[in-house]
Amino acid sequence: MTNEIKILIVDDHPIFRRGLRQVIEADAKLIVVGEAENGVRALELIENLKPAVVVADIDMPQMSGLELARKIQDKNLETALVFLTMHEGRGRVQRGDGLERSRLCSQRQCRQRD
Numbered sequence: 244m245t246n247e248i249k250i251l252i253v254d255d256h257p258i259f260r261r262g263l264r265q266v267i268e269a270d271a272k273l274i275v276v277g278e279a280e281n282g283v284r285a286l287e288l289i290e291n292l293k294p295a296v297v298v299a300d301i302d303m304p305q306m307s308g309l310e311l312a313r314k315i316q317d318k319n320l321e322t323a324l325v326f327l328t329m330h331e332g333r334g335r336v337q338r339g340d341g342l343e344r345s346r347l348c349s350q351r352q353c354r355q356r357d
Contacts, residue, residue, distance in 0.1 A: 249276045251292060251322075253285040253299035253308065263298065263327075282306025286314055289322055297324045 250267055252260050252275060260278045267273045276292045279285035283305045289297060297315070301308040312324050 246272055247274045248272055248296060249274055249292065249294040251275070251277050251279065251285065251288055251294040251297045253279045253282065253297060253303070253311070254327075255280050255300065255303045259300075267298075280304075282308065282311035282314075285311055289315065289320055290318075293320075294322055297322050298327050299324060301326050 250273055252263055252267075254260050254263070257280070260280075264275045264278070267275055276294050277288045279288050281303045282299070285297065285299065286306070288294075297311075299308040299311060306314075308324075308326055312326075315322060315324060
């Protein structure tokens with residue numbers, strides 16, 4: 244399929260990654276090209292797999308989602324970043340303001356949109 248959107252999932256909880264993969268792959272236009280448990284591994288995969296979208300947690304070991312976003316921006320990588328987090332409100336992620344091509348969605352907000 245030529246109109247597929249390639250997605251990388253980044254979260255330090257394997258059960259969450261597995262569940263999110265199932266939800267994403269329920270849409271035939273979306274394809275999960277990889278998974279990473281932290282920002283360090285995610286950056287390697289982004290450079291190699293070139294996903295259109297990265298869905299990432301904010302709090303992860305070795306490199307946070309916000310640090311990952313900055314590195315994506317600094318390297319001018321052509322990928323959009325969606326933060327999916329359990330934290331409510333903008334206060335927790337205020338440091339992410341000013342990052343290009345990034346969005347925040349709390350898990351509660353995403354469930355309410357279904």
